[in-house]
């Protein structure tokens with residue numbers, strides 16, 4: 029059955045091992061991040077076998093189902109409505125709201141447990157984290173009083189919303205906070221978590237400032253791509269995951285629509301260039317499954333023209349593909365995210381390179 033996503037476990041393992049070694053060589057512990065593949069157990073097992081230091085996911089539902097001996101980290105700030113699940117199924121959670129931390133404390137106290145948190149500090153990317161320094165210290169003042177919360181560390185997230193690139197100087201700010209906090213509160217922060225796959229280049233250059241000791245890495249392992257500059261990482265596979273879709277129509281058609289044009293099915297204005305009759309393929313997969321603009325056709329003769337809910341329209345510069353043939357695509361992050369989540373896309377595993 030198609031469409032299907034072919035997952036190469038050996039390539040995944042290779043990438044995971046390379047990243048783990050790169051981080052360990054820089055004295056960084058690693059959270060293997062599983063959210064883009066929805067906590068798939070076969071891939072989690074590879075993190076288990078390689079002895080990753082932690083395993084992280086943004087969804088508590090993924091952590092609940094995951095079988096692992098590694099410490100489980102909830103990467104998304106918890107919802108107030110999921111506090112019980114977080115206490116029961118996450119060893120550590122990332123946090124930025126005092127009200128949520130207090131709720132975690134209350135639930136942990138019911139269960140007579142200590143819950144570890146990493147307090148997120150926003151250094152300018154403007155996704156999660158405390159941005160205001162006064163709020164940072166008032167939050168710390170309060171959370172230090174909580175008996176069932178352990179401030180296990182601090183962290184920063186970059187290159188997610190604002191696209192802010194990590195630099196040695198920027199990450200040094202997190203180290204400065206670590207030193208101030210440890211002194212002011214007479215505590216030891218076990219984790220100083222410096223970010224995600226956008227730190228890959230800093231790791232390769234040996235430019236992670238001393239004091240940062242943790243990285244949370246997903247994309248670099250999964251797609252072999254660092255995320256500060258969007259480049260492939262040398263020595264890693266960029267085809268761990270490959271999409272295969274089936275051709276359901278192949279016809280020569282004009283390159284511009286015939287008639288008066290306004291909007292397409294998604295309310296977007298249409299614009300076309302005329303270059304005569306072209307060989308068009310339709311593959312049976314669409315926007316319900318995948319963000320088509322982030323697919324990379326494996327065959328250089330193919331370009332993506334557009335997509336509706338259940339169709340992707342391709343142009344092919346030769347006559348190689350007929351109805352029933354399979355077109356393959358490499359993936360970028362947004363396309364992988366959709367494909368792994370779509371129940372219409374079959375997942376198959378191969379175990380050799």
Ligand SMILES: *Cc1c(COP(=O)(O)O)cnc(C)c1O
Nearest residue numbers: 061103185224225244245246247
């Ligand atoms: C998703 C996520 C990561 C991992 O990001 P990648 O770019 O996939 O490496 C790290 N930290 C947090 C908080 C995340 O949500």
